[in-house]
Amino acid sequence: MTGKQLTPQNATISTASIHVQALTIGKKQVTLAVFRQLEDEEIIKPLDAGLAGEPWGRVNYHPDKCSGDKEHIHVVWQKGEELRRATVYKPSVAAYRHPAAGLYVEALIAEGLDHRDPRTSGFGDASRIQVGKAEREGGVGFTRFTYQGVQFHGPVRSEFLTVFRNHYFRQDQAEALWHRVRQVAGPDATSESIAAGLPVLALNTSWRRLKDLPQLFIAV
Structure with missing residues (x-):
């Protein structure tokens, strides 16, 4: 053999x-x-x-x-x-899993993104930002979105998923969410700076x- x-x-x-x-x-x-x-x-x-x-x-x-x-x-x-x-x-259909993908959407949620936002609507629209609960246990969510023509996929933590589904968004919630994001992405991180770390060109x-x-x- x-x-x-x-x-x-x-x-x-x-x-x-x-x-x-x-x-x-x-x-x-x-x-x-x-x-x-x-x-x-x-x-x-x-x-x-x-x-x-x-x-x-x-x-x-x-x-x-x-x-x-x-x-x-x-x-x-x-x-x-x-x-x-x-x-x-x-790349446009890859659902490429990358650590910055989930952080990017978490930063958007900290900025006020929720399920009513136009960017998350449009069933079947490949360009929309999808956020939902993952199939596995623990309440962990997921996101899938297209950025500069590349489709990305990543995890969304449960506290961000809860805020995303909520109609009410308070300032203290935003501060707490930004703290969680910046613990990982750095003290000066923004949604734009996190998106810049997505390996689109590569x-x-x-x-x-x-x-x-x-x-x-x-x-x-």
């Missing part, structure tokens, strides 16, 4: 006469069965949105049948001495680099 294991050492990319690139082990083209054995791991890093390893190419195949999903690509990449595969979504750059990779073909 070790002879069929797909690794950076025994895998190569060969180019046929019509310039079709194939992923191979030794001189044999990689099959779907071998490809499925690759560990599925994110290639885009969670903090700076850079790449976690060296991308090899795109593969138009996924074992879990994702043809109905939002726009995405499948990538083969190298992590150290091993190969991985990853599903990467277009995420778009990583997407373009992966989208421009050559397509690798796998034997049936």
Whole structure:
């Protein structure tokens, strides 16, 4: 079985006469069965949105049948001495989870954002700021929103979720919420400064680099 294991050492990319690139082990083209054995791991890093390893190419195949999903690509990449595969979504639909995403919306709530705000309305509108209760226990909320064309996702703490749902907003509440935000984001943080920390450029750059990779073909 070790002879069929797909690794950076025994895998190569060969180019046929019509310039079709194939992923191979030794001189044999990689099959779907071998490809499925690759560990599925994110290639885009969670903090700076850079790449976690060296991308090899795109593969138009996924074992879990994702043809109905939002726009995405499948990538083969190298992590150290091993190969991985990853599903990467277009930034506008990625729901990219980032620590600053939740803080940004918490800062907006401290400024007075609530469920009646026009920015949170419009069912099905991808540009609106969504805030709701997460499925897991503990009353922790979540947010999903689009900023400069990139969709982000992050947690919202329970006290912010409560204020977001409340019709009444007092000055002492705002001060308490800002204290919680600035404990994490810094003493002079504002919603604008927090938004500036969202890795919009890096995420778009990583997407373009992966989208421009050559397509690798796998034997049936």
